[in-house]
Every structure is written in C-alpha cells, then in structure tokens.
Amino acid sequence: MLKADIDADIFRETIDVISALVPECRLHVGESGIRTRAVDTANVAMVSIELSADAFNSFVATEAELGIDIAKMKNILGMMGKGDVLKMELPDEGHKLELAFGGYKYSVTLLDVNTIRKDPNPPTINLPGKAVLSGASLNNAVKAAAVISDKIALGIDPDAGIFYMEAEGDTDHIRLDLGGDDLISLEAAQARSLFSLDYLKDMGKVMSRAEKVEVHLGIDHPVKFSFAIAEGNGQVEYLLAPRIEAD
Amino acid sequence: MNLCAQCKGKGLCGRSKCPVTSRFHAAVSMKPMDAYMGEAPSVFVGSRGFPRMSAGPLLTGEPDSPKEWLRRGYSIDDIVGVRARTIRGNTGLASVQDALCEVALSAVPVDVEARFHSPIRFDLTFDGTLAPVGMKGALKTISVLDNAKPERPVDRVTSDYDLRTADAVRLLYGEGIDEHRITQLLSAGLLGVKRHAVPTRWAITAVDEMLSAGLRAQISHAPPLDAIRLYSAELFANRIIILMIPGQWRFEMIEQWEKQSIWAPETETILADGEKGTKNGYSPIAGAYYSARLGIAEHLARIGRSASVLVIRRIRGEYWAPLGTWVIREAVRRAIQENPEPVESLDAGVARICQIMGSGKWLNYSTLIPGIRTQKTLFDFALKL
Numbered sequence: 001m002l003k004a005d006i007d008a009d010i011f012r013e014t015i016d017v018i019s020a021l022v023p024e025c026r027l028h029v030g031e032s033g034i035r036t037r038a039v040d041t042a043n044v045a046m047v048s049i050e051l052s053a054d055a056f057n058s059f060v061a062t063e064a065e066l067g068i069d070i071a072k073m074k075n076i077l078g079m080m081g082k083g084d085v086l087k088m089e090l091p092d093e094g095h096k097l098e099l100a101f102g103g104y105k106y107s108v109t110l111l112d113v114n115t116i117r118k119d120p121n122p123p124t125i126n127l128p129g130k131a132v133l134s135g136a137s138l139n140n141a142v143k144a145a146a147v148i149s150d151k152i153a154l155g156i157d158p159d160a161g162i163f164y165m166e167a168e169g170d171t172d173h174i175r176l177d178l179g180g181d182d183l184i185s186l187e188a189a190q191a192r193s194l195f196s197l198d199y200l201k202d203m204g205k206v207m208s209r210a211e212k213v214e215v216h217l218g219i220d221h222p223v224k225f226s227f228a229i230a231e232g233n234g235q236v237e238y239l240l241a242p243r244i245e246a247d
Numbered sequence: 248m249n250l251c252a253q254c255k256g257k258g259l260c261g262r263s264k265c266p267v268t269s270r271f272h273a274a275v276s277m278k279p280m281d282a283y284m285g286e287a288p289s290v291f292v293g294s295r296g297f298p299r300m301s302a303g304p305l306l307t308g309e310p311d312s313p314k315e316w317l318r319r320g321y322s323i324d325d326i327v328g329v330r331a332r333t334i335r336g337n338t339g340l341a342s343v344q345d346a347l348c349e350v351a352l353s354a355v356p357v358d359v360e361a362r363f364h365s366p367i368r369f370d371l372t373f374d375g376t377l378a379p380v381g382m383k384g385a386l387k388t389i390s391v392l393d394n395a396k397p398e399r400p401v402d403r404v405t406s407d408y409d410l411r412t413a414d415a416v417r418l419l420y421g422e423g424i425d426e427h428r429i430t431q432l433l434s435a436g437l438l439g440v441k442r443h444a445v446p447t448r449w450a451i452t453a454v455d456e457m458l459s460a461g462l463r464a465q466i467s468h469a470p471p472l473d474a475i476r477l478y479s480a481e482l483f484a485n486r487i488i489i490l491m492i493p494g495q496w497r498f499e500m501i502e503q504w505e506k507q508s509i510w511a512p513e514t515e516t517i518l519a520d521g522e523k524g525t526k527n528g529y530s531p532i533a534g535a536y537y538s539a540r541l542g543i544a545e546h547l548a549r550i551g552r553s554a555s556v557l558v559i560r561r562i563r564g565e566y567w568a569p570l571g572t573w574v575i576r577e578a579v580r581r582a583i584q585e586n587p588e589p590v591e592s593l594d595a596g597v598a599r600i601c602q603i604m605g606s607g608k609w610l611n612y613s614t615l616i617p618g619i620r621t622q623k624t625l626f627d628f629a630l631k632l
Contacts (some may be wrong), residue, residue: 025467041471041553042494045623071468115471123629150618196622198523222628241628243621 001092002029002064007015008084008101010230012077013209014051015230017236020202021047026113027066029090033059036068037119045199046120046239055233057085065096066090067111076106091157122239127216127224129156129191132184133165135210135227141176142204146197148172151243155192156217162186163215167197184212191217193242203238208213220244252502252510252518253531254590256570258562281363283334283384286356287391288312290347291335291380292434294446302444303343303386304350304359311356313378313573323483327568331369331381336361338386340444344436346389347444351435352405353395354428362387364430367556376534378571400424405437412439413457420458426541427573430454448534451572455537456526462544463525466496469547470527472554477590477599480582482563485577488603489543490557490596491587498522498543499557499615500536503604507564519612535560538572542579557615561604593619 003214018036025038033052039045040213053059078099079084089098090110099106145152148169156163162179163186179186207213210227217223225238250259287304288311294300294524305311309329310319316326318409336343350357367384397405400422404415415438419429434450436442445453471493499521520530530536539558547554560575590596597616601607610616624630 039625039630040495042622043626043630044556044622046630048627069468073522120625120630123625125628150614194621196618222625239625241623241625245621 001094002061002066002088002090002097004059004061004084004088006055006086006088007057008077008080008086008201009151010055010234011086012062012080013206013229014049014234015070015073015077017206018047019074020206021045021238023071024067024069024111024116026092026116026119027068028119029061029064031061031063034061037122039117039120040199044196044241045203046122046237048120048122048237048239049229049234051230051234055230062092064090065113067113067116069108069111072108075109079104080088123222125218125222125224127128127191127218127221128187128189129158129217130185130187131156131178131215131217132186132212133163133178133182133215134184135207135213137178137182138213138215138225139204139208142200144176145174146201148174151194152197152200153192153194154215154217154223156186156188156190158188158190161188191219191221193217193220193223194245195240196224196243199240203240206236207238251512252504252516253533255510255533257448257533265344281366281384281459283336283359283361283363285358287336287350287359287361288356289431290351290435290447292340292347292444292446292450293337294448297446300340300444300446301337302340302347302463303338303363304346304389305333305335305380306359306361307333309333312425313571313577314425314427317577319515323566323568323570326570327379328632330379333380334367334384335364335380336386336389337383340366343386343389344444346391347435348437349391349393349395351431351437352397352401354398355396357391357393357395359391360390360586361389375452376572378573379568396425398422398428401432403430405432408440408442410438410440413460415439416457417461425578426454426458452534452537455534455576456539459537459541459544462541462548463496465548465551466544466553469551469553471495472547472550472552475590475593475596476587477596478582478585478587479603480578480585482578482581483570483574484563484576485578486559486561486563486603487575487582488559488561488600489582490559490590490600491543491547492556492593492596494555494619496524496553497615497618498540499556499613499614500530500532500539500558500560501575501609502532502535503559503561503609505563508562508566509564509569510540512563515608517609517612519614521615534572535575535582538576539579542576542583546580546583554583555615555619557613559600559604559609609630 020039022038025036035050052136084101087100096107145167149167153166162177166175213227292302363384367382370383387395436446476491502518504516506515
C-alpha cells in the first residue's frame with residue numbers, strides 16, 4: 001500500500017537519477033520511504049537511491065516491491081509543470097499505480113517484478129581518495145572531455161593536492177586540474193582510473209544539479225559518486241566500473 | 248577511403264553515369280517494342296530530381312520479390328537476368344499516381360496495358376540499395392486492367408488516414424507483411440497521414456529504419472543474452488559474420504570490399520559504422536547498414552534479449568552485380584537461422600572471426616570490440632546479484 005504526496009520536481013529528479021542507467025527497476029516502498037538499487041544491462045554501472053519519507057509532503061506506506069517502467073514514468077512526468085504536486089496511490093495488492101497532478105489522473109500498470117533483474121548486493125570496495133566538488137563543475141569537465149574522446153581518466157595527485165581529469169582523443173588531449181578553492185574538500189591519496197564517457201555523460205547530467213558531489217576514487221578501481229537530492233532528504237550513489245588503459 | 252564503396256552508384260563522383268555500373272550495359276541484347284500488356288508486380292519511384300520525381304510500374308511476368316527469388320534458389324546471374332528483362336515504365340509522377348497505387352496495393356500482380364513514346368531502350372541500372380532494373384520506357388499511357396487485391400491488413404492500414412507512417416509500417420510488419428511489400432506501399436504514397444510518393448530507394452531504408460527503431464525500444468527493456476554467440480553465412484558471395492555479446496543494445500557494422508569486388512576495383516576497402524542507443528545521421532555504409540540492423544533487431548526482439556552486436560560483411564569479387572540491400576537483410580536472417588558456433592570468450596570469438604576472414608584487418612576499424620574489451624564490469628569487483 002502506498003499513499004503519498006510529493007513535489008513534482010523532487011520526484012522528477014528521483015526518476016532522472018534512475019533513468020540515467022536503467023529503463024526499469026524494482027522500487028521498494030516501506031514506512032521510512034522509498035529506495036531502489038539497480039545495475040545496468042552491461043553490469044558496468046549501479047545506482048542506489050533512497051528517498052526518505054521526509055521528502056514527501058505526506059507519506060503512508062507498507063512494505064511493497066513495485067516494478068516501475070522508468071522510461072514510461074519519465075514521459076509521464078514530462079507532463080508535470082513546475083510546482084505541481086504529484087499524488088501517488090497504490091491500494092493493497094494493487095497492480096495499477098494512480099498518479100494525479102494538475103488535473104490529470106494517470107493509472108499506470110506496474111511491471112511484474114519477476115521480469116526485472118534482482119537488486120544487486122553492492123560490492124565492498126576500498127576507495128582511498130575522495131574529492132568533493134560541485135556537480136556543475138563535474139558535469140562541465142565530462143562534457144569538455146566528451147568533445148575529444150570517449151573515455152576520461154579521473155585521478156588524485158596527493159603531492160600537488162589536486163583532483164584531475166584527463167582525456168585522450170585520437171589526436172587531441174585535454175586536462176583539467178582542480179585544487180584549492182575549486183574543490184569543497186579533498187582527501188588526498190594516490191588514485192587514477194579510466195572511465196567510459198557514455199556512462200558519465202548520462203550521470204553528469206543528473207549530478208549537475210547537485211551542490212556537492214563526493215567522488216571516491218582508487219587505482220584502476222570503480223568510481224563512486226554520492227550526492228544528496230530532495231534538499232537532503234534523499235541520497236544517491238552511483239558506482240561505475242573502470243576501463244583498462246588500452247595498450 | 249574509396250568513394251565508390253560509399254557511393255554505390257549514387258553519383259557522388261559527379262559523373263553523369265556511374266563507370267562501375269555502366270559496364271553491365273553491353274551484356275544484354277534488347278528487342279524493341281513500344282507497347283506492353285501483362286503483369287505489373289511492383290512500382291518504382293526514382294529519387295533523381297526530388298521532389299519532381301519520375302515514376303512508373305515495373306513490368307514483368309516474372310517474380311519480383313526477393314523472398315521468391317531466394318525460394319527458387321536463383322543465382323546472381325538469374326536475378327540480374329530477371330531484372331534485365333524487367334521494363335521500368337517511366338513518366339512524371341503526377342500522371343501515374345493512380346496506377347501506382349493500384350499496382351502497389353495488390354498482393355498479386357495486376358494486369359496493365361502500357362504504351363511507350365518510343366521503343367523501350369536497354370538501361371540496366373544498379374545501385375547499392377535497389378535491385379537492378381533493365382529496360383526503361385517513357386510511358387505514353389498506362390491503364391490498370393484488374394482490380395487490386397490487397398491483403399486484409401494492407402487494406403485496413405492504407406484506408407486509415409489517421410495512422411502515422413511509422414505506426415503503419417510496424418503494424419503491417421507485425422501482421423506478417425513482408426518488408427518488400429511495405430516498401431512498395433510507402434513508395435507509392437499509401438501510408439501515413441500526409442501521403443506522398445517516396446523514392447523507392449529511400450523507402451527501403453526508411454522501412455528498415457522505422458522497423459528497427461520500434462524493435463530497439465523492445466530490446467532496451469530485455470535482459471541480456473545468456474552467452475556470446477557467433478553466426479556466419481554466405482549469400483551471393485557476401486559473407487556475413489555476426490558476433491552477439493551479452494550487454495546493452497549496441498550495433499556495429501564493418502564492410503570489407505575485397506580487391507576486385509564491385510565497389511573496390513583497385514584496392515581493398517573497409518567501411519565501419521556503429522551506434523550506441525540511437526543512430527545519428529546517415530550511415531556511410533548506406534542502405535546495407537539499416538538492412539543488417541533490422542535482421543539483428545528482429546532476432547533479439549523475438550528471443551527477448553539484449554546484446555551488443557557486431558556484423559561483418561565481406562564481399563568477394565564474385566558478387567559482380569549489386570542486387571540491393573535485401574541481400575544483406577536475408578543473409579543476416581539466414582546466418583541467424585543456423586546454429587551459433589560455440590564461443591567461450593570475446594577473445595575466442597575475435598580469433599574465430601579473424602580465421603574466417605583470413606585477416607585481422609577489420610579489427611582496426613572496430614570501436615565496439617575494444618570498447619567491450621577494455622570495459623571492466625562490476626562483477627570484477629565482487630558485485631553479487
């Protein structure tokens with residue numbers, strides 16, 4: 001059972017976070033809020049998101065697992081205006097989620113959860129380096145690198161006290177060093193890994209709205225981005241597997 | 248890059264006649280006639296001079312559908328022979344529009360009576376996308392003697408003026424209407440809300456594209472394929488090798504024109520193109536890219552799995568006349584019908600392709616394979632599902 005009211009923008013942001021990686025997911029609903037965790041088809045990236053009950057104007061729910069067609073949901077939410085309030089309702093044992101906003105009433109059939117991949121157990125990875133910076137500057141760096149290449153190296157140089165991004169195209173090279181005031185904080189440890197920009201572009205678009213993004217890095221290890229949404233009432237984690245440097 | 252391999256007779260070099268295709272001219276003798284009475288199985292709308300195209304029915308008593316040619320086991324020479332005896336009635340689009348619709352609508356060839364301004368002349372034209380056509384005659388009059396007999400779904404869809412073209416195309420395909428027929432309907436301007444004739448060459452690619460786009464949406468929701476699969480088949484000296492790798496929808500095609508093959512008379516030419524998610528712009532591989540992709544997408548949608556797919560097409564010199572992109576579509580389908588070769592790993596698959604191809608040159612053109620090879624997955628870092 002679910003009965004909730006939420007600001008349209010907050011819910012749209014939540015859906016955008018998920019849709020950057022997967023077209024559908026298992027959404028867990030419980031007394032404390034909603035959460036989901038999903039891995040993309042290629043097993044390269046993972047998203048975990050938690051939205052606490054405080055993010056909602058009103059929230060009543062019992063434990064349930066909902067199969068959500070994220071791609072369809074995104075299209076529906078595109079109809080919502082800024083400042084609209086979205087009312088969601090799902091009766092006990094119901095298979096249709098009622099969405100109401102601005103006079104519209106949608107009844108969306110849920111997917112059978114058994115057709116959706118199971119939630120993964122997150123790997124425990126030791127990522128020693130951490131840089132904290134604004135989502136906008138992270139997204140800009142990703143966009144700049146995408147102009148010349150399809151992969152980007154993220155790293156931390158502890159001696160210079162900088163967080164850097166570096167991309168190598170067939171003929172071109174780009175490097176961005178961020179240190180001192182460019183960063184919100186830095187836990188310096190030797191780190192450098194290479195990542196696919198296909199994934200980072202989609203993630204970057206979502207992260208650009210975050211005031212601060214924590215970037216956890218290791219050497220040839222996955223990167224973990226964590227940031228808050230919904231004015232601190234929601235927490236997102238992206239995990240992205242690295243590429244190995246081609247010889 | 249060899250311009251011919253990219254152009255395939257479209258005329259990118261600026262010459263008025265393609266030097267590659269014109270050498271077929273001497274091959275057939277013509278018999279002059281200035282009237283035709285008999286079957287008209289399909290229509291043809293030329294792309295030259297768009298939007299003032301010339302168009303007309305194709306006139307022949309022989310089968311005109313690629314699927315039928317394959318069923319009868321025709322060789323390249325047989326097909327070129329059939330097409331060389333086919334007459335393309337030709338005139339301004341406006342004056343034949345009604346006749347075109349009748350011809351395209353009918354599931355069985357309708358009888359027509361045609362008169363030409365002057366005796367028809369031999370003008371065998373080839374290009375990469377279309378099947379070749381032999382004779383050309385300027386139409387003076389044409390009258391359709393039969394009533395068109397459309398299949399039920401065709402009748403329904405063409406009578407629906409509120410159905411958008413892409414939806415109409417997918418609906419017909421879902422009803423089991425073969426894409427050659429759908430192309431005919433689109434070309435004659437019988438589909439969509441705002442209807443107009445579409446050059447046949449463009450219609451072929453448009454139908455391939457519209458169908459794949461719909462299938463792609465299904466594939467993106469599907470779970471990944473269970474294992475790497477390798478398929479291979481040959482049709483008319485076109486060797487098709489397909490490598491399917493579990494993962495999200497990616498498509499890449501590499502086309503290798505061997506030295507002495509039709510579009511690469513002097514040096515071996517390799518073209519490559521691919522897409523991630525959606526395709527931007529027109530492929531340098533031209534219509535073949537879209538036809539191959541349809542063959543792949545329909546298979547993945549049918550088995551309900553997603554995969555990253557590499558298609559390699561290797562063209563030998565024996566493919567002496569370009570027959571149209573249906574060759575690639577059918578070759579891909581034929582390859583998938585065969586049992587896949589067991590491949591243990593990506594490296595083993597690549598090695599096997601190199602063995603079939605006799606060289607590893609194609610690998611330098613691939614961006615898909617290195618992309619997958621260098622990308623680690625979260626399983627490498629102890630992710631558990």
